[in-house]
Amino acid sequence: MKERRKVIIDCDPGIDDSLALLLALKSKELEVLGITIVCGNVPAKQGVQNALKALELCKSLHVPVYLGEETPLKRELVTAQDTHGEDGVGECFFEEINGGIVKNGAAHYIIETLAKENNVSIIALGPLTNIAKALMKDKEAFQNLDEFISMGGAFRIHGNCSPVAEFNYWVDPQAADYVYKNLGKKIHMVGLDVTRKIVLTPNTIEFIEKIGGELGKYIKDITRFYVDFHWKQEGIIGCVINDPLAVAYFIDRSICRGFSSSVEIVHEGIAMGQSIVDAENFYKREDNAFILTEVDFKRFMLMFLERLFPEKINLIQNTQGVM
Numbered sequence: 001m002k003e004r005r006k007v008i009i010d011c012d013p014g015i016d017d018s019l020a021l022l023l024a025l026k027s028k029e030l031e032v033l034g035i036t037i038v039c040g041n042v043p044a045k046q047g048v049q050n051a052l053k054a055l056e057l058c059k060s061l062h063v064p065v066y067l068g069e070e071t072p073l074k075r076e077l078v079t080a081q082d083t084h085g086e087d088g089v090g091e092c093f094f095e096e097i098n099g100g101i102v103k104n105g106a107a108h109y110i111i112e113t114l115a116k117e118n119n120v121s122i123i124a125l126g127p128l129t130n131i132a133k134a135l136m137k138d139k140e141a142f143q144n145l146d147e148f149i150s151m152g153g154a155f156r157i158h159g160n161c162s163p164v165a166e167f168n169y170w171v172d173p174q175a176a177d178y179v180y181k182n183l184g185k186k187i188h189m190v191g192l193d194v195t196r197k198i199v200l201t202p203n204t205i206e207f208i209e210k211i212g213g214e215l216g217k218y219i220k221d222i223t224r225f226y227v228d229f230h231w232k233q234e235g236i237i238g239c240v241i242n243d244p245l246a247v248a249y250f251i252d253r254s255i256c257r258g259f260s261s262s263v264e265i266v267h268e269g270i271a272m273g274q275s276i277v278d279a280e281n282f283y284k285r286e287d288n289a290f291i292l293t294e295v296d297f298k299r300f301m302l303m304f305l306e307r308l309f310p311e312k313i314n315l316i317q318n319t320q321g322v323m
């Protein structure tokens with residue numbers, strides 16, 4: 001087997017972040033070095049608890065969790081508790097997890113890890129505040145970064161916080177703008193153009209519950225609130241799970257297609273949080289991003305289910321009505 005790829009997962013769990021953590025922790029290609037938590041869907045301290053729950057379910061409580069920024073760089077925090085529930089995991093109000101390794105200083109951890117380890121990548125599933133803070137403190141450390149994947153932004157598709165803005169970049173547009181301008185590496189932008197196509201339908205959720213034991217029940221429980229929200233807000237049956245696609249794409253590039261371009265993030269005014277993609281190369285700037293525009297839904301879903309429930313591969317591949 002090829003060497004496992006080292007990753008830090010920066011996230012704001014969150015229902016779909018939690019699903020992304022499960023996928024990452026259950027994928028043998030990845031070595032999750034640490035999880036850094038940023039405020040976003042919920043206040044950061046609540047995000048820590050939710051990350052621990054995902055770690056516990058995957059028997060991975062040895063992976064350290066770092067508390068990160070509790071407010072965006074300039075704006076006040078606007079959470080997405082209307083979408084993810086008061087506790088960020090569909091109002092399941094799980095008991096506190098005993099055990100696990102929880103520390104302060106996400107930005108410091110990111111810098112330290114990049115300085116001492118080679119070939120570390122970052123998969124960012126929340127607002128980019130931790131990353132911006134780390135970059136501001138030590139830009140040089142990022143020269144050692146392997147790849148940077150960010151779930152965020154929207155190219156041709158409508159936003160989910162305004163007609164043009166996606167949540168992660170809208171919550172902290174200054175941080176997103178700073179990271180796009182200063183990372184010095186192409187950012188893989190896994191935006192709403194592709195993630196909106198990743199809908200977990202009631203059929204699939206039902207199937208997951210039937211085959212998945214404790215993990216299946218957890219997924220069914222945390223997504224119920226999310227499904228109700230999607231029906232009320234967007235008229236969708238099921239729920240859009242954005243963040244696991246960023247992990248899946250990191251593991252298997254053939255799941256998505258896209259193009260290179262230069263991107264900047266609007267950080268104030270009516271279009272705050274919008275990702276402006278210079279697709280026609282108007283500004284003649286150096287490309288700083290790879291924008292995903294197409295996704296193979298079935299390939300994603302197969303990967304997701306097979307990784308989470310490897311002992312049920314036969315059923316996953318053969319049961320009708322699942323995908």
Ligand code: BDR
Pocket residue numbers: 014015016017041080083125126151160166167168242243
């Ligand atoms: C992003 O916003 C959050 O609510 C989700 O966790 C995802 O990271 C989608 O816009």
Ligand code: CA
Pocket residue numbers: 011012013014016017041125126243
């Ligand atoms: Ca997220």
